Structure formats: C-alpha cells, structure tokens
Amino acid sequence: MPRPPHPRRIHRLFDSPGFRPIGRPIWTLPAVTLGLDGLEALRLADLEGLYQEAAAEQMGVSRPTFSRILAHARSVVADALVSGKVLLIADEGRAVLGPEQTIPCPLHWGGRRRGRGCRCRTNPDSPPEGSGGSKEEGPKGPEGRS
Numbered sequence: 001m002p003r004p005p006h007p008r009r010i011h012r013l014f015d016s017p018g019f020r021p022i023g024r025p026i027w028t029l030p031a032v033t034l035g036l037d038g039l040e041a042l043r044l045a046d047l048e049g050l051y052q053e054a055a056a057e058q059m060g061v062s063r064p065t066f067s068r069i070l071a072h073a074r075s076v077v078a079d080a081l082v083s084g085k086v087l088l089i090a091d092e093g094r095a096v097l098g099p100e101q102t103i104p105c106p107l108h109w110g111g112r113r114r115g116r117g118c119r120c121r122t123n124p125d126s127p128p129e130g131s132g133g134s135k136e137e138g139p140k141g142p143e144g145r146s
Contacts, residue, residue: 007096008037008069009060018088019080031086038073039089045070060096 014036020026037059044055056066080087 006061006065008040009058009096010036010040011043014039014089016089018086020086021084024084026086029084029086031088032076032080033088033090034073034076034080035090035092037069037092038076041066041070042073042077 018031020029040059041055044050044058045052048055050058052066052070053063056063059066059069061069077087079085
C-alpha cells in the first residue's frame with residue numbers, strides 16, 4: 001500500500017471550477033483534471049516567478065516534490081490547451097488552505113518519518129509533545145554516564 005500524500009499548503013481556493021474551449025458544447029469535449037496543489041505550483045513558479053526551493057517551502061513540501069507537482073500541472077494544462085479539452089480544477093484532499101496555517105508534521109501526529117526530523121519548525125530544540133524526552137541531561141560521572 002502506498003504512503004498517504006503529505007498535505008500541501010495553498011494560498012486560496014479557486015473561484016472557477018474549470019475552463020473550456022470557446023464555441024464548443026461542454027458535453028462533447030473530453031476533460032482533464034488539475035488538482036489545487038498543481039494550480040498553486042503553477043501560480044508560485046510561473047505567475048509569482050519564485051524559485052522552486054522558495055515555492056516548495058511556501059507549499060510545505062520538498063523541492064523534488066514541488067518539481068514533480070509542477071511538471072504534472074504543466075503537462076495537464078498543455079494537454080488541455082493543445083487538444084481542446086475541458087480543464088477542471090478539483091480538490092484532491094491534499095490541500096491545506098492559507099499561508100499562515102502551519103502543516104503539522106507526522107512526528108507530532110504520532111506517525112513515523114523514517115529517521116528524519118520534524119518539519120514544522122515551531123521550535124527545533126524542544127522534543128515533540130508527549131515524547132517524554134527532555135533536552136536537559138543529568139549529571140555525568142567520570143565515564144560520561146549518569
């Protein structure tokens with residue numbers, strides 16, 4: 001079973017459900033779907049002109065993930081434009097609305113990240129809540145043990 005996708009931060013919801021070619025009835029055209037995360041990637045990279053690293057940080061994903069989202073979104077939009085298809089904008093359940101809303105990391109949700117640290121950047125020095133861990137260390141003996 002594949003891992004569930006990480007949530008992606010988007011700036012705002014899109015007002016229109018999609019686009020279609022002018023002069024042709026919508027029921028006669030094939031459709032392609034673009035997710036909200038793909039639309040946000042297009043907005044950040046092409047409209048805002050951000051570098052992929054900065055755009056990935058705004059979306060709360062890694063740079064390679066952002067690159068894959070952007071490549072898929074560009075191919076979907078190009079297919080719709082070149083082939084005369086209806087372009088539908090759909091929420092695929094991965095988007096978290098708002099730039100100020102933090103995306104909690106799987107470590108704080110109780111999930112595993114396979115050896116990687118916390119991404120939430122709330123306080124990198126403090127242990128996760130409920131972990132029982134402490135930054136303080138007890139007195140050390142001559143051998144370096146407590």
